[in-house]
Amino acid sequence: MPLSRNPEICAAELDGEMCLFNPENAEYLNLNGTGSSIWNLLDAPAELEELICNLQARYAVDAETCRHETEAFVAEALKRGMLTEAQPA
Known part of the structure; x- marks a missing residue:
């Protein structure tokens, strides 16, 4: 399921x-x-998967580390309400 920013968040x-x-x-x-x-x-x-591919292209990081760190960040951001799982159109 796609991820998106919580529109209520001020950034x-x-x-x-x-x-x-x-x-x-x-x-x-x-x-x-x-x-x-x-x-x-x-x-x-x-x-x-799109996030992981984009981050690997930007930073010198191996696939396993990139996946682990991105998944951890996303999980924490979802838990804190900063990100949401976008509903399909």
């Missing part, structure tokens, strides 16, 4: 990193460079 870029605010639970989250890349890649809904 701002500060010094190359994204700062997110979830007004539903008043939680802030600062994303590092890779997390910011994932957030930016999700400007439109995307499958996890």
